[in-house]
Amino acid sequence: MTKVHFIAIGGSVMHQLAIALKNKGYQVTGSDDEIFEPALSNLRQAGILPDSTGWDAGRVTPDLDAVILGMHAREDNPELIKARELQLKIYSFPEYIYQESKNKTRVAIGGSHGKTTTTAMVMHALQQQHQSFDYLVGARLEGFAQSVNITDAPVIVCEADEYPASVIEKRPKFHFLHPQIAVLTGIAWDHINVFPTYEIYKEQFAIFIRQMEPGQVLIYNEGDPELAELVTATGAHLRLIPYGLPQHTIENGATRVFFGQESASLEVFGNHNLLNMHAAKLVCNELGMTNAAFLAAIATFKGAAKRLELVAKNDHGIIYRDFAHAPSKVKATMEATKQQFPDRKLVAVLELHTYSSLNAEFLEQYQGALDAADTAAVFYSKHALEIKRMPDLAPELIAQRFGRNDLHIFHDREKLETFLAAQNYRDTNLLLMSSGTYDGLDFSKLKELLSNN
Known part of the structure; x- marks a missing residue:
């Protein structure tokens, strides 16, 4: 049986990964110095809530197959020190997601805005069309029991965050996903505590594009001039699919979107959501879904939590x-x-x-x-x-x-x-x-x- 230990298991997505691996049949342990709701109840219900708070190097044993390090853990964490001494395999969250999805089709949805919603739209459409997939998303979504799921599905859909992976791995999370299908929604400077200049921030996206294997798919928002320029400069080795605002109408506060001869009325609105939807449709097309099937599914999408x-x-x-x-x-x-x-x-x-x-x-x-x-x-x-x-x-x-x-x-x-x-x-x-x-x-x-x- 695969044995995994989480240092800082109480994080919002970290505890969800722990539960997903427990559900997959792994032996899961973890620790944290404080665990709040809803992680506390979720971990207790899954049977993997640590019996006490605080760090204990004794929890880290030579028989562990992997140690997964949360963002909350510091470099002087005694469990991390012990794991290093034992020369165990230590992964940040995204590094471990990659380990679990090496044999899958990986979809990574990145950009400064719209990541969660675009990811949620792809997930909703795949679920409505009864396609099997794993996922990683930064919000709780209606119709999904958790925000991380790892099974034996052939596809994984990941929200691809540019924030650093862990205290010992400062590179952005999305650099570790290595997708065959990627989306970039746009670039607008953020996280100045990590990326003090816009140029440093933008370079993270350039690295992401350069790391993709030749012939893989990059779906990008051509209406963002900074992004379009970056893709032209660094993405010549990829199959590039630009997208923009799809044809639509607004009547009495309701939006209808058109893709060719097909159309659907929507429960969400706004140009940003229409752009997100166009990107999601192109991802679903790459995964074998027709426009008609996508529109039938997306008509019931109500939006991600706290997004309008x-x-x-x-x-x-x-x-x-x-x-x-x-x-x-x-x-x-x-x-x-x-x-x-x-x-x-x-x-x-x-x-x-x-x-x-x-x-x-x-x-x-x-x-x-x-x-x-x-x-x-x-x-x-x-x-x-x-x-x-x-x-x-x-x-x-x-x-x-x-x-x-x-x-x-x-x-x-x-x-x-x-x-x-x-x-x-x-x-x-x-x-x-x-x-x-x-x-x-x-x-x-x-x-x-x-x-x-």
Whole structure:
């Protein structure tokens, strides 16, 4: 029996891989210094929750076939030190995914934005068409029990993240997947704590393209000039399939998409989602699916969690929650909402929560990002700045960086709640964008905003 030990098993995708391997019949152990929900309950239910928290070198034994190292583990971790002493095989998460999928057709979906949604669309279509596949995705999706699955399926569909693989493997995760079919959705600078300049960030995508074997498939967004230039410069050895915005119509807030003679009405909307869908269709075509079969499947796709997620709606207003936080994502989400409902006002609130967005210099990248909103607000938590050991941000600086003198700026959750309650939501949509929680904002109470108008 294959024996695997996880150092830092409690991570959001790490614990999902652990469960997937347990389900495959492997003997799985793990450790962590803290495990939170939902990982705690998930691991307990799978029977692989560590019996105590903390690190214990005694858990690392010579008979282990693999040690999988989570992002949370540090270089001085006693279990990592022991694994090195024993000269065991130590893998980062993506390195191990590759080990498990060497004999599969590997699909990797990368890019600065749209990775999760495009991956989710491919997964949804394959599932609807009863095709067997494994997967790795950065969100919980409706219809899927977990976010990682490893079986004996002939195909694996991976969301391909550019973040470093582990504390001992600083190269980006997507460099280890070696796909036969790849998607790149676009390039927009992010993760400045890891990639201090745009050129360094862009080079990671160039390496990804160069590493692909001759004749393999690269599906890329030709509407992104930076990406198109990069693909032309580095992708001549590949079978290149460009994509753009597919033909579509919008009537009464509903979108219909057309591929040749085939068409379907959609439950998602926005140019960014139409681009994601075009990429997903091309992947599914490569895996043997017809346009008609893809459209029949994608018509029931409701979106990935926290991507234009519906919080509440009535006849004259909708409240959406969206994971958007990087400048390109914020702009795309804003424009999509405005385009879908051109006759409604848009109130948009963005939380600055990531290291990049709280950096005074990087904030310049947000210039004009909130322009599509009729009323725009920015929220940031003083606590988040303290945790990240970053200097305070002056409201005047934030307004200047966004290029809006009328920008409402809050760092107190109660004042944000008062602001939201004071808005008129007649013929108005509210869009809340963040990878955080607005310091504990109660989203379940937001529906009252619509009922009060």
